[in-house]
Amino acid sequence: MKILVIEDEPALLESILAYFTGEGNICEHAADFASANEKISLYNYDCILLDLGLPGGEGLELLTKLKQLKKRDGVLIISARHSLDDKLAGLDLGADDYLVKPFHLSELKARVTAIIRRKNFDGNNVIVFNEITVDVSAMKVTVKGNLISLTKKEFDLLVYFLSNRNKVVTKNAMAEHLWGDEMDLSDDFDFIYTHVKNLRKKLLEAGAADYLRSVYGIGYKFGDI
Amino acid sequence: MKILVIEDEPALLESILAYFTGEGNICEHAADFASANEKISLYNYDCILLDLGLPGGEGLELLTKLKQLKKRDGVLIISARHSLDDKLAGLDLGADDYLVKPFHLSELKARVTAIIRRKNFDGNNVIVFNEITVDVSAMKVTVKGNLISLTKKEFDLLVYFLSNRNKVVTKNAMAEHLWGDEMDLSDDFDFIYTHVKNLRKKLLEAGAADYLRSVYGIGYKFGDI
DNA sequence: CTTCAATAACTAAAATTTTCATGGTAATAA
DNA sequence: TTATTACCATGAAAATTTTAGTTATTGAAG
Missing domain, CATH: 3.40.50.2300 (Response regulator)
Structure with a gap:
């Protein structure tokens, strides 16, 4: 957070x-x-x-x-x-x-x-999105009931996507949220692609649908297909 | 306590x-x-x-x-x-x-x-977790029925893990619980690793399963595998 | 004085994050 | 259409951070 x-x-x-x-x-x-x-x-x-x-x-x-x-x-x-x-x-x-x-x-x-x-999270500490559940306090993520293991950045990214579901989030906003003011926003932070990729891969491998769309030139949208 | x-x-x-x-x-x-x-x-x-x-x-x-x-x-x-x-x-x-x-x-x-x-402890003085039992009042711990001997910190740590089983506990929370507010939480207290290690070792040597997982960057999770 | 637990300091190992290189895809303009 | 450019995806190496494991020091209890 x-x-x-x-x-x-x-x-x-x-x-x-x-x-x-x-x-x-x-x-x-x-x-x-x-x-x-x-x-x-x-x-x-x-x-x-x-x-x-x-x-x-x-x-x-x-x-x-x-x-x-x-x-x-x-x-x-x-x-x-x-x-x-x-x-x-x-x-x-x-x-x-x-x-x-x-x-x-x-x-x-x-x-x-x-x-x-x-x-x-409306007073809950669990976010539910179709087959994905995220327990924010216990830092646990399940897909179709199976626990998957995410790194901190992947976890933060997923929580960020889920709390902005069905909205386009810009790369700047993501960077700002995940790295704060240490991140120089004039840099191009290509490494965010890596984290996106890793998260995406783990979700797909666990059997989740492909909810993450890239929005050319802007960022990403996570949500209903 | x-x-x-x-x-x-x-x-x-x-x-x-x-x-x-x-x-x-x-x-x-x-x-x-x-x-x-x-x-x-x-x-x-x-x-x-x-x-x-x-x-x-x-x-x-x-x-x-x-x-x-x-x-x-x-x-x-x-x-x-x-x-x-x-x-x-x-x-x-x-x-x-x-x-x-x-x-x-x-x-x-x-x-x-x-x-x-x-x-x-709901009136019990014994916490039971699979093959591990902890008698809180007698400060006795058994694994598969065999008594093992823990130091005070190891014991407190185990009780803390068990009362937060299946949840990620942060290093800060552990320090706060085991040392109270005397501990300067802005220090990094590496020695907590030593206590974790000793506890882990004793449990494993006594034949307990490996219930303790480290959560990179956050702390530990003790619970069902 | 001896022993043991708690703490500290240090090294090794592991996990994560970031960088880098490369290939592909989408937008734009000639 | 095609060339050009910017953007995104991916794999893998490098750097960094975090944790594990050893050993040493301190300090208290017997």
């Missing part, structure tokens, strides 16, 4: 990033209002971790902005104890949850997972 | 903490209402030891709070003799057991163990 961490305290930022990256997520971060504002305007995230005490601006404005932009990123407010009012205001402005500092990283993870599941 | 000790008398708190930590549990503590309230809201514990005579608030409210939060932490009330009514009220509010001061630590431990067993 793709997560944006907006936090100005370096130590906390680092440990959050290390934790979520270690869990296999794509993480980006912003340490001040301006860069946070830019990130949320330009990109989409599965979940945004928002610390309200930001230098350079009022964190709550970011929530307003998200609403204006009609984005549907999940937002978890990380609040210092004294800013209870901000916290409640944040929920009013559309944040999905809040967490009071200090907290355990596992608690943070649990809440982030809950938000993502609610937003992306 | 993870235990929260809510107690304001320093001497008693210390001895309880020392005792349970010495038993190999992960312990946290709170000495007043506010911090207790925060802890129980944010985190989950296998068992909470709750002394009702707390500065800063009414301890029984914590039970109400737990119920509101739909938490299922075990709760053992540590009651001064005179507060019999509170004690009974506590049981009404969902506490699992009570213990009148003064008490022997061994008595306390026995009750805590009983609560945890009831909550986590």
Whole structure:
């Protein structure tokens, strides 16, 4: 999953990033209002971790902005104890949850997972698409009931395709989702073809129908044939 | 196991903490209402030891709070003799057991163990998984009926795997469970591999099937092959 | 002092990701 | 139509990352 961490305290930022990256997520971060504002305007995230005490601006404005932009990123407010009012205001402005500092990283993870599941998978952790099922929390994929083994990139790719089923997804969007801002989008990331190929092959070999179509010059469409 | 000790008398708190930590549990503590309230809201514990005579608030409210939060932490009330009514009220509010001061630590431990067993293992103290059985209270593990000897970490690891069988558990989650929040989760704790390896080896040597799979980049999965 | 478990450090092995080379296919324009 | 170009598919090698396995050090318990 793709997560944006907006936090100005370096130590906390680092440990959050290390934790979520270690869990296999794509993480980006912003340490001040301006860069946070830019990130949320330009990109989409599965979940945004928002610390309200930001230098350079009022964190709550970011929530307003998200609403204006009609984005549907999940937002978890990380609040210092004294800013209870901000916290409640944040929920009013559309944040999905809040967490009071200090907290355990596992608690943070649990809440982030809950938000993502609610937003992306209607509260389920299993996506079903014809003969394909994907258990997001257990990282398990079955085709016609048989478990198949995917690498992380293949898995992420499949989840991304499935949460955008029947829609054309651009190569840029895929790259952005799977590699985050480490990826220079001016590069041509041919290696995405390799991952697509490998995923495709494993699905077909397991007996799935050929749901993945390439869209010349744009990207791919995964969905009903 | 993870235990929260809510107690304001320093001497008693210390001895309880020392005792349970010495038993190999992960312990946290709170000495007043506010911090207790925060802890129980944010985190989950296998068992909470709750002394009702707390500065800063009414301890029984914590039970109400737990119920509101739909938490299922075990709760053992540590009651001064005179507060019999509170004690009974506590049981009404969902506490699992009570213990009148003064008490022997061994008595306390026995009750805590009983609560945890009831909550986590459906009243059994034995987890059975194919040819592996784990007696949680006796810390005994058998494979095909033969007793094998595990160290504390190996044992905890096995119990953790078994209570998350067939699910991918991340290295972070394992670290959090086995070492609590003392562990800096932004470190890479390679030594966890050593414990995994030792556990794996002992199980295999005792004739168990190879139930433990590593999940590249994420962690491990213990379960049916 | 000895022993054993926990941790650390390091090397080897394995798995994954990326790069590279090549051939094919679709769009575009002369 | 055909040449040209950009794009996609594939196989395999290379690079990187992650895990396994060894051995050494620390620290506590007996």
